[in-house]
Amino acid sequence: MKKIIIALLYVGILNSCKTATKQTSKYSEKVEESQILLDSSNLGGKFNGTILIAEGEKILFQKAYGFNETDRKSNEINTKYDLASMGKMFTAISIMQLKEQGKIKLEQTVGEILSDYPNIEAKTITVQQLLSHTSGLGDFFSPEFDKNKDSIKNLSDYLPYFVNDPLEFKPGERMRYSNAGYVVLGLIIEKVTGKSYNEYLTKNVFSPADMTSTGPLSSSAGGGNSTVSDLQKFAFAFQGYKLVNEESFKLMIADHFNNGYGYGMSLRDLNGTKIYGHNGGAPGISGELDMVIGEPLIIVTMSNRSPNDGWAQVRTNIRKAFFGNTPEIEQFLNTEQVIKTYREQGFDEASKKLTKLGNNIIDKNAFEYAEKYAMQGQSNKAVDILKLLVQAYPDQWYPYSFLADFQLQAGQKEEAIKNYRKSLELNPENGQAIEQIKMLESQK
Incomplete structure (x- = not known):
């Protein structure tokens, strides 16, 4: 009889612990819904990557799925994944830091900062237009670039692959997502600071955010490696104004040109919830950081597969669990x-x-x-x-x-x-x- 009573007490304690755990975060039910969906369907079985969901510093869920095709090793929480275009967030933050220091103005033109920039037409582009993808610049990816990419050592080495191209439209006229534009932002950072792009990032972005597993980046347009844990640290530092001040933060997540993009931040409205962050994708690479305006929610999904090879399916279902269905979802x-x-x-x-x-x-x-x-x-x-x-x-x-x-x-x-x-x-x-x-x- 005594054993039965002890057992019942033990069960009661366990149940009370479970209840307490569920009450520790307002996101607990949505986290549980996501976890059940991942583990009870083939959604998680087809995913090769790592997921982290947090409320500020507090991790609510993290799990690694699948493996890396290169070495066949199982993915782990601390597995490093290619950032691709997610690195644009770090470039934009660097520019805003320099603005806060009075070293750059968003209204300044490329020609005013980079006096020897080879393309006269592009010299009229402003820093703000580069940040918001409204510069008229295009891309540097091409068959010629693919053939010679291993020889690229510095940001200036990217210039021959786009610098002589005519602008696709008048600066400020419309939006065109531009990797070339973010390379120019990196060159501006190097010119103003006298440091290499990665040297600046390490000291002024990665170190203050305690991101010990990130970098170096391939370019100021993206690339390089990071982990879901480091991206959580980055998000927490960014939300807490540790990387930029509140004014700069608000400028970065504002839709200045009504094009769904701020300064280095993609912007979405999911049933009234304002989402900001950035994704990155290429063959064998996919990931995204989702943050919420006015809330401490952080969602990181990263994969070593192409976007439609499991990652987009996982990301979309997690968004549905947290923010509800939308026409896009x-x-x-x-x-x-x-x-x-x-x-x-x-x-x-x-x-x-x-x-x-x-x-x-x-x-x-x-x-x-x-x-x-x-x-x-x-x-x-x-x-x-x-x-x-x-x-x-x-x-x-x-x-x-x-x-x-x-x-x-x-x-x-x-x-x-x-x-x-x-x-x-x-x-x-x-x-x-x-x-x-x-x-x-x-x-x-």
């Missing part, structure tokens, strides 16, 4: 459902599923799945996915043109001609379709 999850149905049940059932979902899928994501099939030599499956895309976007010219491209790869020349012609009916200026039709008809 619903469209993403619809796309996943259609692709899953295609894989398991074939084209006809996928088409029915798409109809049931109101033909509401994301064109870019569907195309990426088709492209992946094509790269694997499965052109017929790529054609099927594009047919689903045509079903979802019957009034747009580009799905027909892409479908025709994949049909050519699959040896379906007559069908390709029909769809090139359909794309021309919707867009008579589709030059590629015109050329392809000429080429195909000349072969008859």
